[in-house]
Amino acid sequence: MGTAIFAPLKVEKMRKQYLSAPLPFQGQKRRFAKEYIKALRQFPDGTTFVDLFGGSGLLSHIAKCQKPKSAVIYNDYDGYRNRLEHIGQTNAILKDLRGIVAEVPRHKPILGKSRELVLECIRKHELEYGYVDYITLSSSVMFSMKYANGFADLKKETLYNNIRTEDYPECLDYLDGLEITSADYKEVFDRYKNVPGVVFLVDPPYLSTDSKTYQMYWTLADYLDVLTVLVGHRFIYFTSNKSSIVELCEWMGKNKDIGNPFGQCQRREFNARLNYNAEYTDIMLYTAA
Numbered sequence: 001m002g003t004a005i006f007a008p009l010k011v012e013k014m015r016k017q018y019l020s021a022p023l024p025f026q027g028q029k030r031r032f033a034k035e036y037i038k039a040l041r042q043f044p045d046g047t048t049f050v051d052l053f054g055g056s057g058l059l060s061h062i063a064k065c066q067k068p069k070s071a072v073i074y075n076d077y078d079g080y081r082n083r084l085e086h087i088g089q090t091n092a093i094l095k096d097l098r099g100i101v102a103e104v105p106r107h108k109p110i111l112g113k114s115r116e117l118v119l120e121c122i123r124k125h126e127l128e129y130g131y132v133d134y135i136t137l138s139s140s141v142m143f144s145m146k147y148a149n150g151f152a153d154l155k156k157e158t159l160y161n162n163i164r165t166e167d168y169p170e171c172l173d174y175l176d177g178l179e180i181t182s183a184d185y186k187e188v189f190d191r192y193k194n195v196p197g198v199v200f201l202v203d204p205p206y207l208s209t210d211s212k213t214y215q216m217y218w219t220l221a222d223y224l225d226v227l228t229v230l231v232g233h234r235f236i237y238f239t240s241n242k243s244s245i246v247e248l249c250e251w252m253g254k255n256k257d258i259g260n261p262f263g264q265c266q267r268r269e270f271n272a273r274l275n276y277n278a279e280y281t282d283i284m285l286y287t288a289a
């Protein structure tokens, strides 16, 4: 977390540039940072960048470091800035937790009395300060890639001693210079779609992934809707081969006139359950006689 290099803002002033988000964020584009910087280079400084799915703000932050004269709009849909504002408090909880789990080997489950004390400590902080960054905390006390959204959620899980040994650095400058908003991406798109030369940064949630940290479920239709903001605009778009969206678009490009073959069909469905947490729906579609 928090890898940084220094990028020139002006000749005389250097600014710290992060190549990964300062606090954990699932789906942050840190692996793309260097290639993304190269992609940004083709746009002149002064271009407006709109980060429709801002997440951790990493793409916005890098865009502003690389293009200091540009307006960069960060759509903070998840309230990441709120987490950044509470780094001090998060560090205070982690400090207390380190003391409690001192005897628990690293990466092993926190059991019995230690577990009770960990939960008690988190609860106490929440009652005292009215806020706990459960996502950051999850990466310290839960199994890798597992996240809890609140105390009730955390209480159900096996806890592990993955507690960071160092504090998270305060990063007050990370969002400097960004215009921050928090709204559905369609609304943000409507606000900026007519700005001359605007570049949209488009990194939607993964298809059909029940990402707890984002608190939503994206269907294929949601995913396809995003494509409508790309048409006629400049953009940097991110996806994964899991969504097959690039393959689908290539196919549609070759079969432009197909329309919807199921448009006039009758539809019947059956639900099938594989096991207690996996089910699917079989669908039959048929044309009228």
Ligand SMILES: C[S@@+](CC[C@H](N)C(=O)[O-])C[C@H]1O[C@@H](n2cnc3c(N)ncnc32)[C@H](O)[C@@H]1O
Pocket: 021, 025, 026, 027, 028, 029, 030, 052, 053, 054, 055, 056, 057, 058, 059, 075, 077, 078, 183, 184, 185, 186, 203, 204, 205, 206, 213, 214, 215, 216
């Ligand atoms: C893949 S993440 C973006 C990661 C980001 N580029 C980064 O580097 O941290 C997708 C983000 O879109 C957010 N999101 C989900 N539904 C949204 C919506 N309707 N409008 C805007 N953002 C949305 C999710 O909560 C999540 O933060």
